[in-house]
Amino acid sequence: MIDIKNISKWYGSFKVLSDCSSHVDQKEVVVVCGPSGSGKSTLIKCVNGLEPIQQGNIIVDGADVTAKGTNLTELRARIGMVFQHFELYPHMTVRNNLCLAQEKVLKRSCDEAVSRAELFLDRVGLSEHIDKHPGQLSGGQQQRVAIARSLVMDPIVMLFDEPTSALDPEMINEVLDVMVELAEDGMTMMVVTHEMGFAKKVADRVIFMDEGSIVEDRSTEEFFGNPESDRAKDFLSKILNH
Amino acid sequence: MTDFDFNVIWMSLPFLWEGLQLSLWLTFLAVIGGIVLGTLLALARLSGIVPLALVAAGYVNLIRSVPLILVIFWFYFLVPLVLGRPVGSFYSALIAFVLFEAAYYSEIIRAGIQSVARGQKFAGQSTGLNYWQIQRYVILPQAFRNMIPILVTQGIILFQDTSLVFVVSLRDFMTASSIVARTEGRLVEMYVFAAIVYFVICFTGSMLVRRMKDRMAT
Numbered sequence: 001m002i003d004i005k006n007i008s009k010w011y012g013s014f015k016v017l018s019d020c021s022s023h024v025d026q027k028e029v030v031v032v033c034g035p036s037g038s039g040k041s042t043l044i045k046c047v048n049g050l051e052p053i054q055q056g057n058i059i060v061d062g063a064d065v066t067a068k069g070t071n072l073t074e075l076r077a078r079i080g081m082v083f084q085h086f087e088l089y090p091h092m093t094v095r096n097n098l099c100l101a102q103e104k105v106l107k108r109s110c111d112e113a114v115s116r117a118e119l120f121l122d123r124v125g126l127s128e129h130i131d132k133h134p135g136q137l138s139g140g141q142q143q144r145v146a147i148a149r150s151l152v153m154d155p156i157v158m159l160f161d162e163p164t165s166a167l168d169p170e171m172i173n174e175v176l177d178v179m180v181e182l183a184e185d186g187m188t189m190m191v192v193t194h195e196m197g198f199a200k201k202v203a204d205r206v207i208f209m210d211e212g213s214i215v216e217d218r219s220t221e222e223f224f225g226n227p228e229s230d231r232a233k234d235f236l237s238k239i240l241n242h
Numbered sequence: 243m244t245d246f247d248f249n250v251i252w253m254s255l256p257f258l259w260e261g262l263q264l265s266l267w268l269t270f271l272a273v274i275g276g277i278v279l280g281t282l283l284a285l286a287r288l289s290g291i292v293p294l295a296l297v298a299a300g301y302v303n304l305i306r307s308v309p310l311i312l313v314i315f316w317f318y319f320l321v322p323l324v325l326g327r328p329v330g331s332f333y334s335a336l337i338a339f340v341l342f343e344a345a346y347y348s349e350i351i352r353a354g355i356q357s358v359a360r361g362q363k364f365a366g367q368s369t370g371l372n373y374w375q376i377q378r379y380v381i382l383p384q385a386f387r388n389m390i391p392i393l394v395t396q397g398i399i400l401f402q403d404t405s406l407v408f409v410v411s412l413r414d415f416m417t418a419s420s421i422v423a424r425t426e427g428r429l430v431e432m433y434v435f436a437a438i439v440y441f442v443i444c445f446t447g448s449m450l451v452r453r454m455k456d457r458m459a460t
Contacts, residue, residue, distance in 0.1 A: 048367075050367060050368065073370050076367060077369065083361055085359075085361055087359070087362055087364065087365035088365075089379075089380055090384065091383050100369070100371070100379055100380075101370055101371055104379070105369065105371060106370075150368075
């Protein structure tokens with residue numbers, strides 16, 4: 001589904017990604033973790049072309065994200081993405097947040113878009129908030145709306161870029177619950193997160209990054225049970241001690 | 243001041259009203275045109291397409307380095323040359339105002355666009371919206387909401403600047419007041435009255451801006 005082949009990326013002369021390769025198969029859940037500044041958020045933003053790369057290729061569903069001829073907007077419409085800071089449109093109601101791309105990109109009628117919006121809002125448990133603005137919702141609720149905004153587009157894969165790290169602790173679980181449910185429904189997911197409990201519960205594989213490189217890329221049991229590199233051991237000991 | 247003649251103001255009100263209408267109409271059209279063209283200039287400068295950004299930046303810097311009155315003159319003489327026929331003082335002045343104000347508006351709008359969080363663009367892109375859809379539905383509505391007070395302030399300045407159109411013999415409010423002042427020999431009355439009218443209109447506008455800012459702050 002996602003094939004990342006030897007990608008490198010520079011900000012000016014600073015190399016943020018260095019020869020990274022990995023893949024995400026259909027219905028697979030892959031967690032990307034690592035210390036801050038390791039390039040994990042940059043990596044996931046490259047997958048749908050939000051960040052350009054200078055070397056390598058990324059193939060999503062058979063289309064090369066990095067090739068010039070690729071219709072990126074058309075491809076992105078099929079790749080859902082959830083951001084650290086939600087990025088709901090603050091000037092629109094929840095309803096319009098969920099309908100905008102359905103109507104403008106998928107050319108669905110207003111009625112059809114609204115009924116799908118209602119369906120997915122119900123799935124994330126927020127039906128009664130459809131007429132509110134994002135500012136009237138809690139962080140956890142906003143992130144669940146953001147997940148619904150991606151799901152209404154019927155994505156073939158969902159990308160999560162630190163979906164819980166801007167949330168107050170008591171709101172993290174309501175978002176993780178939605179993500180676990182999504183994973184159990186068979187959604188293909190690539191998730192940048194520090195939530196190791198989530199990784200243990202639903203991830204098929206864990207990618208560990210440090211200083212722009214992929215240091216480990218192994219099954220979840222292997223990663224947590226027997227991490228190979230010292231850097232991963234160090235990272236896990238710091239993050240799991242509490 | 244003891245012989246202040248209110249009657250001359252009263253008698254000339256219809257004539258002055260025509261002038262004021264021209265001033266307001268010119269302001270209105272120039273604000274609309276200036277914002278539309280200014281938005282395009284701002285988008286060009288932020289486009290990341292180097293030649294386009296350079297042309298837009300060059301235009302903005304050129305216009306901002308030239309007095310408005312000169313631009314009005316230019317277009318009074320230039321537009322008929324380019325079109326091969328006279329377009330009249332009003333339209334040449336309107337074109338001059340739109341092109342001049344667009345340079346100022348574009349700087350305001352550019353700052354407004356940059357004030358919208360970068361993640362908003364990512365959110366739009368990630369759902370498959372194209373560049374124009376993202377601008378139209380996501381970025382510009384938020385940018386303009388932040389900018390309205392300063393756009394109105396710029397409009398008030400523009401309204402005052404319309405008094406310069408006398409150089410192409412347009413009869414705006416200021417010119418109409420002048421004409422009455424000279425033909426009736428009532429300079430004090432007319433210029434005091436003109437000042438009061440400008441003050442009332444501009445001050446009302448400023449109060450409006452202040453109220454909007456207060457409302458937005460809460």
